[in-house]
Amino acid sequence: MASEFHHALVIGASSGIGEALARKLAAQGALVSIVARRADELERIAGEINDLCGEERAFPFPQDVLRRDEIPHLFQEIPRAMGGLDLVIYAAGVMPEVDFEEYDTSKDSLMVEVNLLGAMAWLNEAARRFNKLGSGTIVGIGSIAGDRGRSANPGYNTSKGALAIYLEALRNRVARRGVRVVTIKPGFVDTPMTFGKPGLLWLISAERAAEIILAKARRGVVCAYVPARWRLVSWVIGSIPSFLFRRLKI
């Protein structure tokens, strides 16, 4: 059954898909708390949303996802500010440029910290709360890049692949209590993360991606590729035998 969201939390809402999701949720009538590291960007986005809606619908909470000890407290304050919480989306993510010959552990650990551990810290709190209340929807923004280990960016593949496994495990933990966990795997989306990169196949806007993601979240699907045709691509890539795959530069 489709659910309507009234009180949403988007982590990683200062740009890209996260920002588009926050704007779309507010435009659809939901109250939305937005979390990101950059306070000025958050203020600007919240101000624009509130001006557009003619009332306070966006609640900015600046936070660096690396500071995981702050999250339990915020998880009490955010629902209090909005008067509830029924949707949590983790959209924060980083993908630094990595050269083909580069083996930079600091870049890899940043991706694991932000893309994976940050998600686990925020979504563990979401699962704890929703599990207790017996309802709620959790959405994790993974990536098609997490479906296979590729030569271009091992750290990014690892963080998104592990995120998908974490989300699946979380789903299996909380589904019996009526909580939904949705894994989203976008293809190429026109965001600052992909800006200027070559060979972006089937590029869609962040707004379009947000629209699809919210439709999937409402239906509570298990895993959705955005747009859906990436599922076929993922299947094809997944079917390539390793001895061939290692020769490809993807």
Added chain:
Amino acid sequence: MRGGGEGEEQTPDSGPLSAEKLASVAGFGRAVAAAGYVSQPQSVEELQEILEVASSREWKVTLRGTGRSYGDAALRSEAIVLDLRRMNRILSWDRESGVIDIEPGVTIEQMWQSTLPQGWWPPVVPGTMRPTLGGCLAMNVHGKNNWQAGTVGDHCLEFDLMPPSGEVRTVRPDTDAELFQAVIGSFGQLGVLTRIRMQLKRVETGSVRVTAVPVGDLGEMLQRMDGAKDDHEYVVGWLDAFAQGKRLGRGQIHLASYLAAKDHPSPQESLNLESQSLPDRVFGVLPKSKMWWFARFVTNRFGMRWVNSVKYFHARIFERNKTYDQSLAAFQFLLDYMPGWERAYPADGGLIQHQSFVPAGSAEEVFREQLEICHRYRMPSFLAVLKCHRADDFLLSHAVDGFSLALDFPVTAKNRQRLWAMIQELSQPVVAAGGRFYPAKDAAISAQLFQATWREGQLARFSKLKSEIDPRGRLTSALAERLLLPSH
């Protein structure tokens, strides 16, 4: 801009705001629910500590008893929910005068079971014995004898009030009339009642003599109920809300009076708790605790049409003017006959109730219109009950000199929006006729409709008291915010 930066207070591991206190709290009808931090204080001191935390961390507080209000009276999102069920001691009981001192979490059941064997009965009880007395006074509930016995508040002799500041004061109707009349029926917005003194009623037996009278339509129902008021202690009407046209309002009236000792073969025995126990099986076979599970199969429009018709024809054919004796508990607490009956309503929505109070002169016209509106929406009430009332002086009083009609409706994910719209439409003729609504039952009406029923200056008087007693608006509820706040 909020933040989780340095120096922010961390979520406590214990106390009223610890994560393990978080729970989903629903109204009795299950149609509305909210997440809150539930605390169960056992003493005045614990209560004070919780209020201190709420004050220092600027959290809202909602009062709750057994959660028998149908709608959103005892819940609020992201607030501390003070569940007072564990403050349930009977502090003193005087079997000579019938005066009892209790904590707010004492239920009606607990109270009458302690006093009836000595010949004392609560003069006003609702249709279930499960509510707490704190809750009964907060909503100022009534029974089937409201026109002559008033509300629960009319039998309260005094109470101790703890406002959010934590200092307890005793409030009596003679010395503190304004505050007394404002606190009772104020949905717990002015403080916690930490001690309640009630006057019970002397009864000679534990029975009532009941007469069942079938009636053919709404006009006859109201006329007969009005005519029966002088000769009976209790008058209640059930009507088949599925009937239309000339049969609209057909149903059955139950008239009852306390049975005198001379009319009872064993008056003393009838006061014993064994004589009052509700049968726990239907037809001697089916356990009542499981009945709601079977009832689910008829709790739909077609099933309830059939149930209402069968009940009506049974009343006409087998119970016509039948008189019989019944225990006080069996007569009063009809809603407790099938424990968990509310679970027979749809799992995805539950039920809501709407109870309108209308002056006697307009009652037939308004109730007729309401029943017709339900038919037009194709959402006839599954259970409809009429009662007789009198006006009272409580500040937020819901009663008028006249009648009330209580209508139960099933809620589903699909009908919810339309049902809420229908409730607004049902309310309009009530407002036009100078009627009122009953917050204990409500989940849906708008602030505008609710406040249109108030006397001039009533809200201003309440707001003034509220700002004196609870200037930070610490005590609140979803109901209070829905019905009171928009005009504050």
